[in-house]
Amino acid sequence: MPSAREINRRIKSVTNTQQITKAMKMVSSVRLRRAQERALATAPYTEKIEGMLQRLSAAAPEDGNALFTAREVKRTCYIIIGSDKGLAGAFNSNINKAMVAVLKDKPRNVSYLMATGRKPSEYLKHLHIVPEEKWSGFSDKPQFTQAQNISQEATKKFLSGEFDEVYVIYTKFRSALSQEVRTVKMLPISQPDDDGAKGPKEEYLFAPDAQHVLETLLPQYLDMFIYNSLLQSAASELGARMTAMTSATDNAGELIDRLTVHYNKVRQAGITNELTEIVSGANALQ
Amino acid sequence: MAETEKTIRLEVITPDASVLHKDVDFILVRALDGDLGIMPNHAPLIASLDIWPLFYDEQGQRSCITVTSGFLEVSNNTVTIITPAAETPENIDVERAEAAKERAEKRLHVKSQDIDVHRAELALQRALRRIETVEKYGR
Numbered sequence: 001m002p003s004a005r006e007i008n009r010r011i012k013s014v015t016n017t018q019q020i021t022k023a024m025k026m027v028s029s030v031r032l033r034r035a036q037e038r039a040l041a042t043a044p045y046t047e048k049i050e051g052m053l054q055r056l057s058a059a060a061p062e063d064g065n066a067l068f069t070a071r072e073v074k075r076t077c078y079i080i081i082g083s084d085k086g087l088a089g090a091f092n093s094n095i096n097k098a099m100v101a102v103l104k105d106k107p108r109n110v111s112y113l114m115a116t117g118r119k120p121s122e123y124l125k126h127l128h129i130v131p132e133e134k135w136s137g138f139s140d141k142p143q144f145t146q147a148q149n150i151s152q153e154a155t156k157k158f159l160s161g162e163f164d165e166v167y168v169i170y171t172k173f174r175s176a177l178s179q180e181v182r183t184v185k186m187l188p189i190s191q192p193d194d195d196g197a198k199g200p201k202e203e204y205l206f207a208p209d210a211q212h213v214l215e216t217l218l219p220q221y222l223d224m225f226i227y228n229s230l231l232q233s234a235a236s237e238l239g240a241r242m243t244a245m246t247s248a249t250d251n252a253g254e255l256i257d258r259l260t261v262h263y264n265k266v267r268q269a270g271i272t273n274e275l276t277e278i279v280s281g282a283n284a285l286q
Numbered sequence: 287m288a289e290t291e292k293t294i295r296l297e298v299i300t301p302d303a304s305v306l307h308k309d310v311d312f313i314l315v316r317a318l319d320g321d322l323g324i325m326p327n328h329a330p331l332i333a334s335l336d337i338w339p340l341f342y343d344e345q346g347q348r349s350c351i352t353v354t355s356g357f358l359e360v361s362n363n364t365v366t367i368i369t370p371a372a373e374t375p376e377n378i379d380v381e382r383a384e385a386a387k388e389r390a391e392k393r394l395h396v397k398s399q400d401i402d403v404h405r406a407e408l409a410l411q412r413a414l415r416r417i418e419t420v421e422k423y424g425r
Contacts, residue, residue, distance in 0.1 A: 038302065045301050048368050052332060052359055144301045144370060204361075207333035208319040216318070216334040217357060220370070227301055 018252035025245035032238035075163040081170040082117035089244030147227035170229035171236035179236040294326040387413035
């Protein structure tokens, strides 16, 4: 049975921990709100660029562009979007699980890994795998230029034939409580499906011409694709951290309550014990 | 067909925000193959833009916003510009643009193998256009 002093020390240490988790919870909930706003702010841009892509690919000749052409797959590139910091509940382990799922049962040389965030790289190191490329330092506040770097790198290597497919593994943000890991194909770009149900289309003019515009639009579309995944993952990371820290704070509170009850019991037992001793000592003197 | 409007709606959208949202009389942009003037009720059009300031007239007043490449779509009397970055003259950070210009020039002067000449040229373009915009239309 631990002494009252030991329990008291324990209570103090749990209280300290609780203060830290509470602060982290507050910080991540504020930043989550901002990240959510940013993720929402990109929606019009994405919508427009997708709309244009659809109208353009309807006008431009089907073949021709290498970014649309599916090749025989010899090597696949995975862009893994994780976080830099831990303490975000299952966020990183879910990403790691998805990563392992695509990597296992395959020889190492058929996949090409691009990892963003420190945590996925650390996990890969643990598996004795060295990712071909890695970035870190921006997982919870991605900028458009970082997305551009990643997508340009991937596009360049895709076009030079280094790999024949590109997938992005990221976490889609649904709410602070629920996030979903997704593996989506980025390259070759799948033709936006044209169901033709939208009635007669407007005839567009193009300047300089459809082919040319398409060529300049595609890189931007890909930049946006990555930027979106980065923003979604950032919001998910903060959401997961907020949830994890909320439950850590709650758990610490429960633990403190239990320990306080325990402490009181032990203290009371000590007092009772002392009283019994005094009373029996006094009785013995009579 | 919608009735003939006197103005055309101009929207400038970047990945992070909607920068501009106005009804204007006239828009002048530079597409990859030359200048393009857009009046109200223009036919549907999609164009790739150059790194060049965009001008628009609003009640006889000419204003300007820099657009660093991107695209323009005209449909239903609305001009939508999507671009990685757009700034009104007041929002341009001149010092940053100057620094970027110097950096790009230096990079272009050192003719080494491992630099991306195309990228440096684009950076230089962006910086020059920003500085020009501020000098001509700023303040």
